[in-house]
Amino acid sequence: MTPHHLAAAISAAENFDQLKGALSSLLTIEPPPPPVAEIELLTVKEARAVLGGISKASFYELAKEPGFPAAYRLNARIVRYARADLLDWLRTTKSPPPPAAG
Numbered sequence: 001m002t003p004h005h006l007a008a009a010i011s012a013a014e015n016f017d018q019l020k021g022a023l024s025s026l027l028t029i030e031p032p033p034p035p036v037a038e039i040e041l042l043t044v045k046e047a048r049a050v051l052g053g054i055s056k057a058s059f060y061e062l063a064k065e066p067g068f069p070a071a072y073r074l075n076a077r078i079v080r081y082a083r084a085d086l087l088d089w090l091r092t093t094k095s096p097p098p099p100a101a102g
Contacts, residue, residue: 040083
């Protein structure tokens with residue numbers, strides 16, 4: 001092998017190593033992100049039951065309070081509440097919701 005051929009072979013090998021490194025970083029497959037926890041969305045009626053079966057009027061009064069869980073608006077007419085948010089609110093609130101009217 002002539003010095004010219006040797007230099008060309010070394011250069012090709014270096015280029016190959018660079019190319020191999022670049023390709024391996026491009027072809028590295030990252031694991032998928034962990035699954036997002038499912039959110040159980042409740043109707044107002046179901047949310048009222050979680051809060052002890054309170055009346056509709058009491059529910060809407062509580063919903064106006066600061067700190068009450070935010071509603072998920074699915075469209076202009078459909079509103080849902082996350083069960084986990086309601087349960088967290090119940091655990092952290094200072095006073096329980098008023099009892100259901102007989």
